[in-house]
Amino acid sequence: xxxxxxxxxxxxxxxxxxxxxxxxxxxxxxxxxxxxxxxxxxxxxxxxxxxxxxxxxxxxxxxxxxxxxxxxxxxxxxxxxxxxxxxxxxxxxxxxxxxxxxxxxxxxxxxxxxxxxxxxxxxxxxxxxxxxxxxxxxxxxxxxxxxxxxxxxxxxxxxxxxxxxxxxxxxxxxxxxxxxxxxxxxxxxxxxxxxxxxxxxxxxxxxxxxxxxxxxxxxxxxxxxxxxxxxxxxxxxxxxxxxxxxxxxxxxxxxxxxxxxxxxxxxxxxxxxxxxxxxxxxx
Numbered sequence: 571x572x573x574x575x576x577x578x579x580x581x582x583x584x585x586x587x588x589x590x591x592x593x594x595x596x597x598x599x600x601x602x603x604x605x606x607x608x609x610x611x612x613x614x615x616x617x618x619x620x621x622x623x624x625x626x627x628x629x630x631x632x633x634x635x636x637x638x639x640x641x642x643x644x645x646x647x648x649x650x651x652x653x654x655x656x657x658x659x660x661x662x663x664x665x666x667x668x669x670x671x672x673x674x675x676x677x678x679x680x681x682x683x684x685x686x687x688x689x690x691x692x693x694x695x696x697x698x699x700x701x702x703x704x705x706x707x708x709x710x711x712x713x714x715x716x717x718x719x720x721x722x723x724x725x726x727x728x729x730x731x732x733x734x735x736x737x738x739x740x741x742x743x744x745x746x747x748x749x750x751x752x753x754x755x756x757x758x759x760x761x762x763x764x765x766x767x768x769x770x771x772x773x774x775x776x777x778x779x780x781x782x783x784x785x786x787x788x789x790x791x792x793x794x795x796x797x798x799x800x801x802x803x804x805x806x807x808x809x810x811x812x813x814x815x816x817x818x819x820x821x822x823x824x825x826x827x828x829x830x831x832x833x834x835x836x837x838x839x840x841x842x843x844x845x846x847x848x849x850x851x852x853x
Contacts, residue, residue, distance in 0.1 A: 571652065572659040577668070577708050580661045584622075584710040592619040596711035598702065601625040602642040603651045606746040606754040610715045611655040613743050622709055623652050624661040626668065630676075631697030642759045661709060668704065677703045679726055679733075685820035686722045686833055687844065690810055698723055699730055706736055714738055719745045719753050721833060721846045722820060745845070747773065753845045760841040768804040769838045772845040775800055775812070779832045783851050788826045790814035801836060810835035810842070817848055826851055 574580040587594060595614035599607055607623075615621050625648055632638035645662070652660055676696050682688075683695035706714070716724045728740050746754045751773035752766070761769055775797045782793050794812050801807050815822050817831040833846040 571649075571657055573649070573662055574659060575662050575664070575667070577663065580659075580663075580708050581710070583659055584708075587620050588710065593713070594618055594620045594622055594709065594711045595713040595715065596622045596624070596705070596709050597715050598624045598626075598705050600627045600641065600756070601648050602644055602756040602759070603648045604746075604754045604756065606717060606719065606743075608651055608655050609746050610717055610743040611652070611657060613741065614713060614715045615656045617713055617741075618711075620658045621656055622659045622661060622711065623657050624663075624705055624709070626661070626663055626701070626705075628668075628697060628701040629665060630669070630700055631694050633691055633693050636691075637757070637760075640760075642756055661705075668701070676700050677730070677734075679729060682722065682726050682729055682820060685815065686811060686813055687835060688722065690835070695723070695726055699726060702727055702730065703734070706738060711738055713741060715741045715743055717743045717745065719755070719844065719846070721817075721831060725818070725820065751777075753843070755843060757841055757843065761838060765806055765838045765841065768806050769836075769841075769843055771801045771804040771807060772834050772836055772843055775834055776832055776845060776847040779814075779847070780849055783826060783830075783849055788851075790823055790826060790830075793826075793832075797834075801834075806839045808837040810837060828852075 574583055595618035597610045597614060627641050629638055677699040678696040679699060688695055716727055724742055731738055731740055750770060752769055778800055779793055787793055797812050798809055801809055813833045815831050829848055829850040831846055831848055835844045
């Protein structure tokens with residue numbers, strides 16, 4: 571497993587692989603890897619000759635008073651998990667290499683970031699779009715894998731690839747959950763034992779939505795209110811949003827007829843967690 575710490579090293583590595591007619595699958599991460607990340611690597615591994623992961627906590631996607639300085643890190647564990655998953659190269663740059671002095675360019679989508687997480691994190695998705703564009707240009711993958719847990723991010727990356735004509739196939743990986751249903755996230759490390767119990771309100775809210783829709787409920791407002799009441803019964807919860815929306819454009823829907831996305835963002839204490847589910851009333 572090669573560890574590459576500069577853009578020039580990573581680009582040269584990829585160019586050499588391309589010269590050998592090798593295909594590259596890429597999984598970008600901010601590190602502190604867990605089984606959710608590993609599942610993305612496992613999805614991509616058989617699809618290409620080379621499997622590349624990046625580990626970079628991207629500062630441009632964090633707003634003021636967010637957890638950039640506290641974001642968890644364990645590089646030694648990350649490298650061990652990456653090697654066990656069959657990664658052939660790790661791109662491990664530092665901030666100055668990615669954003670050199672006088673860096674001034676931003677990639678920004680006009681529509682999709684205006685929903686869900688983008689409402690409370692107005693600079694977040696421009697930071698995501700910018701770093702992903704840079705990583706795509708540096709790593710030059712044929713395939714890239716992103717997780718469904720960050721559903722809005724996934725849709726934004728798909729749109730980005732389409733709009734900017736990247737010749738990269740975007741695949742999604744399923745949400746990986748702990749045994750109790752909590753969606754795996756690096757930020758789960760912030761939770762106390764009591765808060766971990768409250769955090770279950772997210773996955774249980776999705777179960778509630780499934781039950782209501784299966785029972786014939788068609789009114790998104792009714793379901794949203796019941797979910798909000800359910801979440802507020804858990805200690806230390808502050809709802810940022812509960813949304814029932816179109817899975818493609820993320821717009822709110824007036825009536826449930828086809829597949830919908832139920833998406834949540836809830837603060838448990840000071841920890842912001844997200845979760846979502848695609849629900850088809852026909853099923």
